[in-house]
Amino acid sequence: MKYEQIMQLALERGFYFPSCEIYSDAPAGFWEYGPSGASLKNKFIELWRRELVRRDRMWEIDGSQVMSQLVFVASGHLSSFADPVITCQKCKSVFRADKLIAEISSIVIPESADLDQFDRTVSEKAIRCPKCRGNFENAKKFNMMFRVGIGPQDEPAYLRPETCQSIFVDFPRLYKTMRGRLPIGVAQIGKSFRNEISPRQSLLRLREFYQAEIEVFCNPNTLDEMERFSDVENTVLYMMIDDVIKPMTCREAYESKVVPNKLVAYYLGLLMEFYQKTGIDTGRSRFRKLGEKEKAFYASVAFDFEVETTTGWLELVACNYRSDYDLTSHGKVSKEKFEVLDDNVKVLPHVFELSMGIDRSLYTILEHSFREDKENDRVVLSLKPYLAPVHVGILSLVKKDGLAEKTEEIFSKMKTRYDAFLDHSGAIGRRYRRLDEVGAPFAVTVDHQTLQDDTVTIRMRDSMSQERIKIPDLDFYLSRSVSYP
């Protein structure tokens, strides 16, 4: 039920809605953030920046979304990000060629094989459509990357399918100029593009989406010498082992070898502490270790950070130990040198990655914050105050007797320091409820007493309780209440 309720709230209150919706040719898998959604997203990103980038002294970059073809030759996306598919001539069902052949004939053809190899096997083994027994058309490659043509010659380039390629490509310059030492995190927020076959469920499966990625460059020989580990050693992770979710501290996870090394344990701990501050119920989270078949082609060890929602367990972050896969292949294709000096020893860094889906995280925040308060007949988004799209509503109890003017005076003092919403019209209870629905944690109300003693009431979203404070104290009160933890 909740997915539909969140969707309705998103449409009614300006969180998100379909892109290009007034046109009938609007493609699937593209959504816009309205004012409330954009504000929530910006605040979420700021929290991410504080809790990960600044806390761990990472470098944040902002790379371009269109990248050269050779980048994806090196990364492997041009060959491996494409699936070989075969289509039934009769019922038009589409299958993964390698998977169907393996299933029916037990012949294993690597997915990167030449297409005629699939066609030959299909005809030799007389493989037909499992649904309708029809014959197959020739195998085709379906690449999930969006190709773009550059300049008048239409030179091929691609919209990046993951933001991290910018980070790998930029690493030699960053390391030479920014004076860091291993291990060093490089972070980036930005858009990625994947031509999904069937985008679904609004923000959960998009063709254009936001990622917040962190690539930690590290010395593979010193993965257990992570001094900063003590910062998070007692942080509890919910590790999924043999289908059982087991809470354990970062230290326990490391010592029991559930997590392969200290560096990975440290970053999983940081990630956990970040998510605790988003208001997501981390008691319903798990780190799931991926099996050989599930892992991406570049990963040697991988954990998915998943959170339970009404749509099932949702992957919010992929944590991949990519070893030297990326730097080696970019080194080969570009001839750029990626080795760096670490303690006067030349080393090719390995990469551990935290690849976060922002849109999914925002959906999860909304769902976990959504509350139907039946007793008071209202819907409340109990967002963390620092993430709320509107920090404070500034209301006049009634418009007349100079209260409106006084309210506007307070509003104009607040509006550049907070996300404040001015509202005079309608019943006061209705205005409080509207603010509850966008998650505004506070409402300031100007009443007749305000004109006499310069005080206002401040109303709390979650408890609906009120207290009276002096107008000069308002700024201090709010700045303390809506500041990041």
Next chain:
RNA sequence: GCGGAGUUAGUCCAGCCCGGCACGACGUCAGCUUCCCAAGCUGAAGGCCGCGGGUUCAAAUCCCGCACUCCGCACCA
């Protein structure tokens, strides 16, 4: 991409079988009233009935095609 169900105002929806001014609720706006939790009264705005084509004197309604949304399958870094 396959199968199923849908698409009507900001939101939820009736009408569709059986063709003839598009119903209602909530929400929004303005005014009155009340003055601290969705009260009431008066009024208003808001619809190419998803898009395109066909049948018909006449299409939200019947037929065809397409797009999008949701569910299942498949796919999924």
